[in-house]
Amino acid sequence: MKSINRFIYKDPKQVGLNAVFGNRNFGWKYELLGLLGFVCLWVIVSSFIFTRPEFAHFKGFLPGPTFKALWASAQESKFWISVFASLKRILIGIFLAGFMGVPIGILVGFYPKLRSLSYSPIQFVRMISPLSWMPIALLLFASFESAVYFLIVMATICPIILNTTIGVLNINPQWIKMALNQGASNVQLIKTIVIPASFPYMLTSLRLALGVAWIVLVPAEFLGVSSGLGYLINDARDTMEYDKLMAMIIAIGILGFALDRIIQRLQHAFSWSWNE
Amino acid sequence: MGDPIRSNMRRQFLKTAAAACTSLLIPGNVGAFAKKETLRLGYLPITDATPLLVAHGLGYFSEEGLAVERPVMVRSWKILTESFLADKFNLTHMLFPIPIWMRFKQKIPVKVLAWDHTNGSAITVKGDSDIYNFKDLAGKQIAVPSWYSMHNLILQMGIRSQGLKPVIKPQSARLAKDEVNLFILSPPDMPPALLGNKIDGYIVADPFNALAENKFNARIMRFTGDIWKNHPCCVIVANENFINKNTILMQKAMNAIVRAQDWCMNNPKETAYLLSRDGEGYLPFSKNILSKVFETPKKDQVLHPQWNVARIGFQPFPFPSATRFIIDQMRQTLVEGDTRFLEKLDTLKAADDLVENTFVIKALDKIGGMNRFCNCNMSQPYTRQEVIEIN
Numbered sequence: 202m203k204s205i206n207r208f209i210y211k212d213p214k215q216v217g218l219n220a221v222f223g224n225r226n227f228g229w230k231y232e233l234l235g236l237l238g239f240v241c242l243w244v245i246v247s248s249f250i251f252t253r254p255e256f257a258h259f260k261g262f263l264p265g266p267t268f269k270a271l272w273a274s275a276q277e278s279k280f281w282i283s284v285f286a287s288l289k290r291i292l293i294g295i296f297l298a299g300f301m302g303v304p305i306g307i308l309v310g311f312y313p314k315l316r317s318l319s320y321s322p323i324q325f326v327r328m329i330s331p332l333s334w335m336p337i338a339l340l341l342f343a344s345f346e347s348a349v350y351f352l353i354v355m356a357t358i359c360p361i362i363l364n365t366t367i368g369v370l371n372i373n374p375q376w377i378k379m380a381l382n383q384g385a386s387n388v389q390l391i392k393t394i395v396i397p398a399s400f401p402y403m404l405t406s407l408r409l410a411l412g413v414a415w416i417v418l419v420p421a422e423f424l425g426v427s428s429g430l431g432y433l434i435n436d437a438r439d440t441m442e443y444d445k446l447m448a449m450i451i452a453i454g455i456l457g458f459a460l461d462r463i464i465q466r467l468q469h470a471f472s473w474s475w476n477e
Numbered sequence: 478m479g480d481p482i483r484s485n486m487r488r489q490f491l492k493t494a495a496a497a498c499t500s501l502l503i504p505g506n507v508g509a510f511a512k513k514e515t516l517r518l519g520y521l522p523i524t525d526a527t528p529l530l531v532a533h534g535l536g537y538f539s540e541e542g543l544a545v546e547r548p549v550m551v552r553s554w555k556i557l558t559e560s561f562l563a564d565k566f567n568l569t570h571m572l573f574p575i576p577i578w579m580r581f582k583q584k585i586p587v588k589v590l591a592w593d594h595t596n597g598s599a600i601t602v603k604g605d606s607d608i609y610n611f612k613d614l615a616g617k618q619i620a621v622p623s624w625y626s627m628h629n630l631i632l633q634m635g636i637r638s639q640g641l642k643p644v645i646k647p648q649s650a651r652l653a654k655d656e657v658n659l660f661i662l663s664p665p666d667m668p669p670a671l672l673g674n675k676i677d678g679y680i681v682a683d684p685f686n687a688l689a690e691n692k693f694n695a696r697i698m699r700f701t702g703d704i705w706k707n708h709p710c711c712v713i714v715a716n717e718n719f720i721n722k723n724t725i726l727m728q729k730a731m732n733a734i735v736r737a738q739d740w741c742m743n744n745p746k747e748t749a750y751l752l753s754r755d756g757e758g759y760l761p762f763s764k765n766i767l768s769k770v771f772e773t774p775k776k777d778q779v780l781h782p783q784w785n786v787a788r789i790g791f792q793p794f795p796f797p798s799a800t801r802f803i804i805d806q807m808r809q810t811l812v813e814g815d816t817r818f819l820e821k822l823d824t825l826k827a828a829d830d831l832v833e834n835t836f837v838i839k840a841l842d843k844i845g846g847m848n849r850f851c852n853c854n855m856s857q858p859y860t861r862q863e864v865i866e867i868n
Contacts, residue, residue, distance in 0.1 A: 425556075425560065440766075441668055
């Protein structure tokens with residue numbers, strides 16, 4: 202197996218975040234193998250733990266009941282309404298976060314002074330669990346739905362800003378020098394070099410945000426909404442139906458994977474960076 | 478009380494200003510202030526919410542001519558109170574000690590309008606547990622849903638009656654022989670925690686007792702209604718300013734709620750079905766689990782069969798004797814946080830100040846008086862003797 206150190210010189214794309222969140226496809230064979238290995242791990246670990254008699258009531262965590270519950274859920278309209286509701290919340294939340302975070306990230310990356318200024322507030326906000334904003338969300342926003350969007354935005358905006366900034370900082374300095382030599386203004390620089398060159402990083406930031414958004418969704422759906430996969434997980438916990446809980450976890454996994462893959466395809470279509 | 482109220486108005490103003498600003502930001506909300514006031518109900522997924530949900534489910538609110546939205550479920554007392562403060566809900570149910578804490582400590586102008594239900598909670602232990610009485614709780618870990626809850630209050634009454642001492646300690650701390658350790662756990666986490674032996678028992682509202690009975694043969698150590706006969710648990714609350722501005726709406730809402738309580742009392746099976754996910758789906762539980770809550774407890778589950786109390790009962794009138802008793806008990810109840818506000822409280826005045834009973838009295842008159850709900854002494858229907866017996 203090749204180690205990263207030897208690999209790095211042949212394929213500079215393998216550096217940093219791009220090694221995982223780049224546009225590179227790992228090949229379906231590896232992906233399938235990884236998934237199978239993961240499922241095996243679940244089967245082995247859960248059948249060691251949850252088949253013990255004292256855990257008889259937690260049998261729902263086993264793969265058998267889980268997939269049965271997932272199949273049963275897929276027949277219900279309530280499940281599909283929830284899938285739609287959760288997807289909508291995730292997409293709107295990330296869109297709003299991207300709408301604000303990407304421009305901030307570009308400016309912060311472009312102007313060193315702004316970078317120094319914004320460093321402390323971003324590091325400060327980044328560490329706060331978005332759920333601590335819940336009372337503020339309830340107070341400020343008219344509907345529960347918009348409060349959920351707010352929580353998702355609060356969770357995802359920092360990774361978007363940071364990764365966009367990294368993208369701007371990673372632009373080949375030669376390009377900037379060349380443009381400056383030819384008398385480019387700041388606006389021209391941003392428009393013709395900075396934005397296109399950091400675009401792959403923006404997409405990467407969205408992929409990172411996606412994972413965070415799903416994390417916040419489940420507790421955010423504690424609020425007064427009447428559908429959603431997080432809502433169904435809460436329902437399953439209330440009624441101790443752990444097979445349903447696991448089924449929803451699998452559903453979230455599948456949806457998350459699919460969304461990530463869509464952005465990855467986009468990345469592929471827009472892949473231009475200095476290491477290409 | 479002059480100062481706090483004024484600062485309250487200021488807070489109210491800030492809140493309105495904040496709401497107005499956000500409404501500019503969020504399209505679609507701009508017209509909200511001009512509209513006729515609609516009833517916005519909030520609830521938790523417990524049977525305590527029953528009268529509100531049934532009044533909505535049977536269309537009683539609409540029959541009174543009220544504009545009403547489908548009640549909104551949230552998952553914790555914190556979110557319910559926060560949403561109530563943020564004016565997401567204008568009528569909701571709350572555990573009796575919560576409005577006491579809100580009004581007298583936080584100076585939030587909240588009023589108790591009626592009792593939502595009576596009894597409806599229990600102390601649950603594992604089926605094979607050796608806990609049968611309060612004295613068996615010595616050295617045990619017991620979970621309560623909230624410090625300001627009837628559950629905490631009644632549990633500690635029981636613990637103290639046996640000469641034991643309620644304490645709040647880390648779970649790993651050593652307990653003395655006469656100590657009972659209490660801590661907070663959210664209701665849905667209680668049954669699995671009991672099953673996983675993380676706690677020795679819990680006290681909470683149904684259906685989390687019925688759920689544990691049903692899922693893993695947990696045993697009810699004691700129904701709270703078997704300790705304090707027909708005690709209040711959740712009450713119906715609204716903001717005082719809202720009440721004063723919308724007296725007609727409040728009266729109509731109360732009529733619908735009292736009518737719903739009457740219906741629930743006489744149709745327990747139908748109530749369980751209506752609330753369940755098999756019926757209107759207000760609660761995530763199945764009909765089987767909810768039916769257990771609305772059944773009469775078995776004779777061997779109660780110590781006072783002669784009291785003839787329901788597992789969850791319905792009676793709207795807020796007897797002042799009970800309010801006073803609760804305020805007095807709260808002084809002795811161990812909670813985390815600052816409780817000095819209770820020391821300064823004059824029980825009689827506070828009980829008077831907290832409760833607004835004109836609406837519920839009118840609603841009761843409309844439905845045919847107190848004898849719909851109890852075999853009380855009709856010469857003095859609005860007083861009663863609190864019956865408490867701890868064994």
